[in-house]
Amino acid sequence: MDKINPTFEARLQQHPGETVRLIVRVAGDMPLATAGLTELGATVLRSFTLIKAVSVSCSAETALGLLQEPWVQALEEDRQVSTQEDRHRGKRRKT
Amino acid sequence: MSEVKIVPALAARMAAAEAPAEHRIIVRYREDIAVASRPLAGLSPQHFRLIPAAAMRASAEKIRELAADPRVERIWPDLPVHICLDVSVPHINAPRVWEAGFTGRGVAVAVVDTGIDPSHPDFAGRIAAMQDFTGEGTRDNHGHGTHVAGIAAGGGSRYRGVAPEALLYAAKVLHGDGSGYMSEVIAGLEWAVQQRVKVINLSLGGVGPCDGSDALSTACDAAVDQGVMVCVAAGNYGPGASTVGPPGCARNVLTVGACSTQDVIPSFSARGPTSDGRVKPDVLLPGVDIVACRAQNTSMGMPVDALYAKASGTSMATPHAAGLAALLLQAFPDLTPAQLKERLMNTAKDLGQDANAQGKGRADAYQAYLGSSVTPPPPPQPGGCLLSLLQLFRSGQ
Numbered sequence: 001m002d003k004i005n006p007t008f009e010a011r012l013q014q015h016p017g018e019t020v021r022l023i024v025r026v027a028g029d030m031p032l033a034t035a036g037l038t039e040l041g042a043t044v045l046r047s048f049t050l051i052k053a054v055s056v057s058c059s060a061e062t063a064l065g066l067l068q069e070p071w072v073q074a075l076e077e078d079r080q081v082s083t084q085e086d087r088h089r090g091k092r093r094k095t
Numbered sequence: 096m097s098e099v100k101i102v103p104a105l106a107a108r109m110a111a112a113e114a115p116a117e118h119r120i121i122v123r124y125r126e127d128i129a130v131a132s133r134p135l136a137g138l139s140p141q142h143f144r145l146i147p148a149a150a151m152r153a154s155a156e157k158i159r160e161l162a163a164d165p166r167v168e169r170i171w172p173d174l175p176v177h178i179c180l181d182v183s184v185p186h187i188n189a190p191r192v193w194e195a196g197f198t199g200r201g202v203a204v205a206v207v208d209t210g211i212d213p214s215h216p217d218f219a220g221r222i223a224a225m226q227d228f229t230g231e232g233t234r235d236n237h238g239h240g241t242h243v244a245g246i247a248a249g250g251g252s253r254y255r256g257v258a259p260e261a262l263l264y265a266a267k268v269l270h271g272d273g274s275g276y277m278s279e280v281i282a283g284l285e286w287a288v289q290q291r292v293k294v295i296n297l298s299l300g301g302v303g304p305c306d307g308s309d310a311l312s313t314a315c316d317a318a319v320d321q322g323v324m325v326c327v328a329a330g331n332y333g334p335g336a337s338t339v340g341p342p343g344c345a346r347n348v349l350t351v352g353a354c355s356t357q358d359v360i361p362s363f364s365a366r367g368p369t370s371d372g373r374v375k376p377d378v379l380l381p382g383v384d385i386v387a388c389r390a391q392n393t394s395m396g397m398p399v400d401a402l403y404a405k406a407s408g409t410s411m412a413t414p415h416a417a418g419l420a421a422l423l424l425q426a427f428p429d430l431t432p433a434q435l436k437e438r439l440m441n442t443a444k445d446l447g448q449d450a451n452a453q454g455k456g457r458a459d460a461y462q463a464y465l466g467s468s469v470t471p472p473p474p475p476q477p478g479g480c481l482l483s484l485l486q487l488f489r490s491g492q
Contacts (some may be wrong), residue, residue, distance in 0.1 A: 023278055023310040046278055050285045050317045053310055055278035063114045076310060078169040080339070081280060083209065083273040084328040085396060085408035088365045 003067055004075050012060035020060055021078035023041050025053045040065060055069070100162040104170040109155040116154060119173035123148045124165055128194060131183055134164045140230050180246065180254040186356045187415060188461035189257045192422045195464065199258025199421035204247055204294045205287035205415070207280060208240030210267035210311035212390035215402065217251040224290060225265040228282045229275060231303070236271040238393030242406055243298045243318060245388030246420065247359035247414035254386055254403055256424075257418025269299060274394075276299070277311040277341075284325075284351030290483050293424050295323055296417035296418050297348075298410035301328045302341035306371040321346040324424070324432040326416040327375040328409035330365035336451065337364040339375045349420075349436045350375045353382025353412040358446050364409055367451035377436065377454040378443050380419075419460050426464060438461050 005041075012020065026033035034044050034054055042058035055078055057064075067074050096196060101109070105258040108118060121149065124147045135141070136153035143149065144487040150173050161167050184190065185440050203223065203489035212235045213222050225233040248263055262357045268282030280299065288347050307310065315325050325348040332338035333352075341363065343350045361383055367375035389395075389404035396406030419434055430438070442463045443456035 021276060021278070046282055048281055048285060048314070050281065050288060050314045050321075051310060051313075053281075055276075055281075062109050076275045078278045079309075080274050081299045081311070081342075081407075082271075083237070083269060083276055084298055084300055084331050084410035084413075085239060085242075085273075085406045086361075086365075087333050087470075089485065095235075 002074070003072065008077055012064050016059065016061040016064070017058045019057060020063055022058065022063055023053050023055055023076050023078050024066060024072055025051065025074040027052070027073050033071055037066070037068065040069070042066070049063065056074050100167060101158060101170050102139060105158070105170060106238040108172055109158065114155065117152045118155065118158065119150070119152055119169045120158060120175050121148055121150045122161060123169040124491065127412065128166045132166070134161060134166055137391070140205055167258065168397055173478065175313050180256060180385065180387055182253060182356050183385055183415065183491070184257055187419065187457070188258070189422065191461040191462045192426070193315070193455040197422050197426045197464070199248060199261035199418065199425055200318045201438055202258065202294065202421040202424050203264060203290065203292040204258065204261045204296065204417055204421050205252065205264040205266060205269055205290065205292040206244045206247065206296050207266040207267045207283040208229065208296070208298060209237035209286060210235035211241045211244045211265040212241040212264060214389070214391060215388050217245055217249040217254070217388050218295045219250070221248065221250065221261070221263055223262045223264055224281070225267070226286050227267045228279045229267055229270050231267070231270060232405055233265065233267050234492055235267070235393065236267065236388040237273050238390040238404065239269070239273055239397030239410065240265065241390035241408060242387045242395060242404060243296060243414045246385060246411060247296055247418040254388070256387070257415055258421035261421040264292050279311070280311055281314045284314050285314045288321055288323055292323060294417050294420045294449050295325045296414050297325065297327045297342060300328050300340045300343050301365050303330060303332060303365065303491045304370040305339070305341040305344040307344040307346050309341045313344040315342045316347045317347040318367055319432045322432065324349070326413050326420060328413045331408050334362040336366050337368060337370060339369060340365065344354055344369040345431065346373070349416055349417045349439060350377045350454070351409060351413040352376035352379045352452070352454065352488060353407070353409045354379040354446070355383040356381050358444070358457050360446070360448060360452055361407070364452070374450045374454065378410040378416065378458040379446070379453050379456065380415035380458055381405045382409055386409040387424050396415055397444050416458060419458060422460060423463055442466065
């Protein structure tokens with residue numbers, strides 16, 4: 001698995017000052033990784049137990065820096081998801 | 096004699112204390128009466144060709160006049176018709192599993208969504224726990240989660256869910272606008288696993304394509320590894336290929352696409368394959384025009400009345416699967432998620448469509464209970480909700 005999606009990496013490089021939400025998958029000890037993320041300038045939002053990962057908020061520049069850490073296995077955008085009701089259909093029916 | 100022509104349901108409406116000034120009615124005429132000679136009671140009647148009848152609005156007084164006319168045979172109320180839970184649930188043969196003694200009683204089902212309205216009477220005494228991960232509080236301020244929960248486990252007499260005696264756990268991970276971050280969903284998943292639920296419903300997702308390696312899909316697979324059946328919406332980004340989004344592309348979850356109660360796949364239902372070439376969805380379940388529970392002060396979908404709303408989507412198909420899983424887990428508590436998934440897929444009714452549109456086909460509760468492949472069941476008896484006009488005429492009710 002790549003450490004980061006190339007398209008996302010390019011976006012981070014183009015907008016280094018942008019604040020991004022990430023899910024960071026880590027290797028090794030979770031408390032140590034959490035401390036390391038904080039030390040590198042990321043704000044830890046949640047730590048997970050179901051998978052070895054942490055959600056953070058940080059600048060794009062910081063995110064790119066995280067990629068250099070050997071204990072960072074992968075980094076992805078904390079993407080938005082939404083309900084899957086068909087809103088268009090409901091609107092068509094209303095009219 | 097003329098009063099006999101007015102069916103009791105309409106007569107009762109006419110006699111009600113708060114009866115409207117006009118009623119919507121359908122008038123059946125004698126076969127030998129030409130359309131031009133039909134007595135009418137209101138403006139702009141809609142004449143039918145298939146049957147000697149017309150729909151119109153009329154006052155109670157006019158209805159009585161029509162009933163007294165020898166050219167009129169029968170007058171019915173023109174009732175709103177919905178495809179609703181008392182259609183989709185019989186369509187997948189869940190009542191036959193209830194008859195065998197399995198209603199999902201006591202099986203813990205988590206709805207990871209916009210929350211559940213605990214005041215809804217169809218969930219009375221069956222919401223075991225609620226937890227908020229959005230900062231908005233546990234209240235369902237969107238309506239989606241309550242609707243989904245009603246499909247999976249609503250206990251109403253009018254609109255009964257698939258597993259009407261299951262226990263519900265509500266993780267609010269989506270905000271009032273119906274969206275949220277993957278990290279919030281993962282947090283809700285973790286909570287549900289910690290609550291030791293047996294089934295998790297995720298009627299949510301992002302835009303595809305995907306290969307199942309994202310964090311949310313990986314977390315879903317991890318929940319399955321811990322013994323939880325996870326049912327996930329394929330998404331509404333169809334009909335193009337590879338439109339299933341995360342977490343619908345997770346390997347071990349049951350990914351659910353939508354079909355109608357005529358077993359037709361709507362265009363919105365997302366199609367496979369995943370970006371690493373796997374077939375998705377796994378099965379289809381009804382997700383078109385489903386009437387189920389409505390949360391207080393919300394207007395998701397099309398409100399039917401204060402307690403129910405109609406909505407479509409793979410969001411609505413997925414809780415049919417979650418309810419079905421609850422039924423089977425009451426009947427066969429030792430089934431692993433993998434066995435349960437295999438059973439639902441192997442007993443689904445093949446609709447003859449592309450595998451990346453239908454998966455194995457439309458799941459069937461009774462065949463999954465029997466563990467055998469589908470043989471054509473007798474047609475379901477809707478019991479009053481989906482009564483077509485022709486059924487009304489045939490029955491004379």
